[in-house]
Amino acid sequence: MGELRVRDVSEGELLGRILRILGPLSRAEVGPGDDAAVLAVPGGRIVWTTDTLVHGPDFRLAWTSPYDLGFKAAAVNLADVAAMGARPTGLLVALALPGTLPASFVDELATGFREALTQLSPGCAVEGGDLTVSDTLTVAVTAVGVLDGLAPVLRSGARAGDEIAVAGELGAASRGLRLLFSRFRDADGTPLPVATHDLTATEQRDLAAQLRPQPPVALGVAAARAGATAMMDVSDGLVLDATRLADASGVTVEFVADLDADALSGGEDHALLACFAPGTAPEGFAVIGRVVDRQQAPVLVGGSVPAGRGGWDPYADWDSARG
Amino acid sequence: MGELRVRDVSEGELLGRILRILGPLSRAEVGPGDDAAVLAVPGGRIVWTTDTLVHGPDFRLAWTSPYDLGFKAAAVNLADVAAMGARPTGLLVALALPGTLPASFVDELATGFREALTQLSPGCAVEGGDLTVSDTLTVAVTAVGVLDGLAPVLRSGARAGDEIAVAGELGAASRGLRLLFSRFRDADGTPLPVATHDLTATEQRDLAAQLRPQPPVALGVAAARAGATAMMDVSDGLVLDATRLADASGVTVEFVADLDADALSGGEDHALLACFAPGTAPEGFAVIGRVVDRQQAPVLVGGSVPAGRGGWDPYADWDSARG
Numbered sequence: 014m015g016e017l018r019v020r021d022v023s024e025g026e027l028l029g030r031i032l033r034i035l036g037p038l039s040r041a042e043v044g045p046g047d048d049a050a051v052l053a054v055p056g057g058r059i060v061w062t063t064d065t066l067v068h069g070p071d072f073r074l075a076w077t078s079p080y081d082l083g084f085k086a087a088a089v090n091l092a093d094v095a096a097m098g099a100r101p102t103g104l105l106v107a108l109a110l111p112g113t114l115p116a117s118f119v120d121e122l123a124t125g126f127r128e129a130l131t132q133l134s135p136g137c138a139v140e141g142g143d144l145t146v147s148d149t150l151t152v153a154v155t156a157v158g159v160l161d162g163l164a165p166v167l168r169s170g171a172r173a174g175d176e177i178a179v180a181g182e183l184g185a186a187s188r189g190l191r192l193l194f195s196r197f198r199d200a201d202g203t204p205l206p207v208a209t210h211d212l213t214a215t216e217q218r219d220l221a222a223q224l225r226p227q228p229p230v231a232l233g234v235a236a237a238r239a240g241a242t243a244m245m246d247v248s249d250g251l252v253l254d255a256t257r258l259a260d261a262s263g264v265t266v267e268f269v270a271d272l273d274a275d276a277l278s279g280g281e282d283h284a285l286l287a288c289f290a291p292g293t294a295p296e297g298f299a300v301i302g303r304v305v306d307r308q309q310a311p312v313l314v315g316g317s318v319p320a321g322r323g324g325w326d327p328y329a330d331w332d333s334a335r336g
Numbered sequence: 337m338g339e340l341r342v343r344d345v346s347e348g349e350l351l352g353r354i355l356r357i358l359g360p361l362s363r364a365e366v367g368p369g370d371d372a373a374v375l376a377v378p379g380g381r382i383v384w385t386t387d388t389l390v391h392g393p394d395f396r397l398a399w400t401s402p403y404d405l406g407f408k409a410a411a412v413n414l415a416d417v418a419a420m421g422a423r424p425t426g427l428l429v430a431l432a433l434p435g436t437l438p439a440s441f442v443d444e445l446a447t448g449f450r451e452a453l454t455q456l457s458p459g460c461a462v463e464g465g466d467l468t469v470s471d472t473l474t475v476a477v478t479a480v481g482v483l484d485g486l487a488p489v490l491r492s493g494a495r496a497g498d499e500i501a502v503a504g505e506l507g508a509a510s511r512g513l514r515l516l517f518s519r520f521r522d523a524d525g526t527p528l529p530v531a532t533h534d535l536t537a538t539e540q541r542d543l544a545a546q547l548r549p550q551p552p553v554a555l556g557v558a559a560a561r562a563g564a565t566a567m568m569d570v571s572d573g574l575v576l577d578a579t580r581l582a583d584a585s586g587v588t589v590e591f592v593a594d595l596d597a598d599a600l601s602g603g604e605d606h607a608l609l610a611c612f613a614p615g616t617a618p619e620g621f622a623v624i625g626r627v628v629d630r631q632q633a634p635v636l637v638g639g640s641v642p643a644g645r646g647g648w649d650p651y652a653d654w655d656s657a658r659g
Contacts, residue, residue: 042381043488046584048419048569049385049481051488054377058365061384061463062372063428063478067470096371105386107476140384143476147390153430153466153476155386158372165366165374246371261369 019119020112024144027119031142034123038130038138041103050140052103052157060099060158060165064090068150075204076193079118081224082152083125088226089248090156091134092283095233096246098166099158103140104130106154109147122152133230163237166287171243171262173306175288178298180232182222183251183272187279189223192216228283232297236287239295244287250278252312252319254286259311262288262304267313270301277319342442343435347467350442354465357446361453361461364426373464375426375480383422383481383488387413391473398527399516402441404547405475406448411549412571413479414457415606418556419569421489422481426463427453429477432470445475456553486560489610494566494585496629498611501621503555505545506574506595510602512546515539551606555620559610562618567610573601575635575642577609582634585611585627590636593624600642 019027032045043051066072066086077085087104094101106126110118123139130137137156171177192212197205209217228246236244243262247254255266268277287294288304310318342350355368366374389395389409400408410427417424429449433441446462453460460479494500515535520528532540551569559567566585570577578589591600610617611627633641 043420043490047488047490047492048416048567049383049422049479051381051383051420051483053381055380057378057380058374058376059382059480060372060374061426061428061478061480063430063464063466063476065430065432065466065468065474065476067432067468067474069471070469093371097366097374099372103384105384105478107386107388109388109390109472109474109476141386143386143388145388145390146393147472147474148392149432149470149472149474151388151390151432151470151472151474151476153386153388153432153474155384155428155478156372157382157384160374165370167366167370169370244371 017116018112019110019114019116022116027116027144031119031123034120034127035139038127039140040138041140045141052140054159056160056162058160060094060097060160061155062090062093063153063155064093065151065153073204076197076207077224079121080125083122084129084225086152086154087126087129088133088228089283090154091230092228092246094156094158095228095230096244096285097158098163098233098237098241098244099160100234101134101137101156101158101230103138103157104154106139106142106152108142109145109151111148111150112146133228166237166241166244168243168245168258168261171258171264171288171304173264173304174291175242175304176291176294176300177266177286177288177302177304178294178300179284179286180229180298181282181284183247183282183284184275184279185219185222186226186281187275189219190281192220193223223281226281226283229285229297232285235295235297236285239289239293241287241289244285247282247284247286248280250280252277256311258286263307264304265306265308265311265313266302267305268302269315272301272314277314340439341435342433342437342439345439350439350467354442354446357443357450358462361450362463363461364463368464373426375463377482379483379485381483383417383420383483384478385413385416386476386478387416388474388476396527398529399520400547402444403448406445407452407548409475409477410449410452411456411551412606413477414460414553415551415569417479417481418551418553419567419608420481421486421556421560421564421567422483423557424457424460424479424481424553426461426480427477429462429465429475431465432468432474434471434473435469456550489560489564489567491566491568491581491584494581494587494611494627496587496627497614498565498627499614499617499623500589500609500611500625500627501617501623502607502609503552503621504605504607506570506605506607507598507602508542508545509549509604510598512542513604515543516546546604549604549606552608552620555608558618558620559608562612562616564610564612567608570605570607570609571603573603575600579634581609586630587627588629588631588634588636589625590628591625592638595624595637600637
């Protein structure tokens with residue numbers, strides 16, 4: 014008898030499996046099961062964001078387990094809420110699943126979501142979603158957060174004289190991705206399953222940073238309380254993202270810390286980059302530079318203009334044929 | 337010189353094209369452009385929902401224009417917010433686009449979103465989203481609404497003695513879908529472009545109901561104000577959806593109006609189905625039956641148990657190979 018596939022079970026059965034794992038976390042007024050969820054919003058305004066993971070450009074099942082996929086899909090959205098200085102309170106999860114996937118896929122995916130929520134943002138739950146079929150496995154997540162009376166921390170508030178600081182690691186996720194591409198593909202470039210016993214402890218840590226990123230979600234609120242003037246999630250590479258912050262604020266960011274190429278241009282770290290008045294960065298943030306009056310270049314590294322684009326653009330950088 | 341494709345332009349350029357069309361509608365405190373959007377929520381709670389359209393099971397580009405796709409993606413999500421008795425205030429739109437699509441695709445898609453918002457829910461805007469690449473064109477939308485001090489109208493509140501009423505058309509969208517399958521495919525079943533001049537006026541109306549559904553969004557709030565005891569969006573077929581309402585409420589729904597097979601089991605109408613104390617259904621709702629104490633069957637049609645499933649299940653009903 015073959016394994017039960019997604020196409021063999023009804024939408025209601027699939028939903029039931031997911032809700033057995035994720036339902037208990039819900040604290041919403043109306044959680045999953047009606048046309049829409051209802052969520053209390055203390056303070057009367059919400060922060061909300063959406064980020065999608067697509068099989069091919071964003072992950073491969075040969076490298077990413079369903080658990081890791083759920084964990085990462087939650088983590089990257091929680092990081093965006095945190096980067097506004099907000100506290101995440103709920104997720105909606107829209108799954109588009111190939112019918113050939115094992116039905117148990119959704120159990121492991123839901124478990125990854127549950128663990129990410131429990132570890133990174135206790136009190137936040139999946140409050141609803143959507144199930145559909147697709148030839149391309151796609152996980153589209155929306156996250157909502159609340160500000161608890163604080164102002165949102167935008168990209169546009171950095172001022173000359175601020176320090177710029179980072180919470181979370183830089184460069185590990187891109188080293189992890191490089192490991193996958195260099196060590197776990199066959200001669201044709203097809204992804205091969207990851208044999209972790211062949212990796213050093215450092216390599217395993219880099220791989221974990223790529224597959225199960227651990228953004229410092231709670232430090233987003235800490236930064237807002239400490240008076241951060243600007244903040245953002247570092248998802249596309251430090252130089253590229255700092256350029257966006259510098260452009261939005263009309264300033265130049267000058268990095269003075271010793272940062273290697275991975276730290277400068279590696280994507281997917283989901284660290285928090287924030288600006289503070291000198292000496293006010295809270296615990297968990299490391300000062301790596303300063304904000305100065307706008308120069309010709311938006312970003313300087315050790316006094317020089319960094320080479321290259323310093324990050325990742327999905328439309329220019331992904332090739333479907335190559336995978 | 338060939339047409340400009342999605343893969344030829346940067347994410348920033350694509351986003352700029354979309355925001356030129358949709359940005360002017362935004363009234364959020366922080367709209368598109370930061371890590372997350374910030375939205376004021378009068379009343380301190382939100383209604384939120386997500387619904388995804390996937391190329392293949394949900395639409396085909398041979399039949400659906402980018403404009404229609406944007407219109408429908410907005411409409412189906414607005415309908416879910418309305419079905420809670422709420423007023424939609426914002427959308428997030430996550431697009432996963434094949435790189436081979438013309439770059440102008442996003443302009444037409446954004447225009448469809450704009451027109452649906454303007455026609456169906458003035459004051460509601462796209463407040464953010466996500467852009468990524470995929471082999472399968474996917475539009476994942478999240479909608480948020482506010483309750484303006486009213487209680488949300490759930491599926492679970494119907495009581496014996498209520499009337500059950502519908503706002504919006506039933507059956508037209510499924511007749512439109514049948515037209516597409518029967519008249520606009522080649523011998524192999526491959527979708528062919530729609531030649532509307534070959535269609536009667538009625539057929540054109542049915543096709544429009546399928547491609548650009550017009551849910552009566554404002555009547556959701558009207559129903560809540562009139563004291564609706566239960567309400568839901570009819571998206572999968574009247575009998576199937578009424579079964580969900582009857583099961584959630586612990587009652588049986590008895591339809592007495594003259595309803596044909598399309599009205600009873602056709603999906604995608606996005607009409608509103610609501611229960612009211614006798615004589616209190618507001619203008620725009622047509623009474624089509626009554627709520628009675630729970631019988632063995634959750635739904636009766638003219639006193640009998642309806643045959644078949646009465647609706648659509650994407651996991652059981654869609655075959656990727658057949659398209």
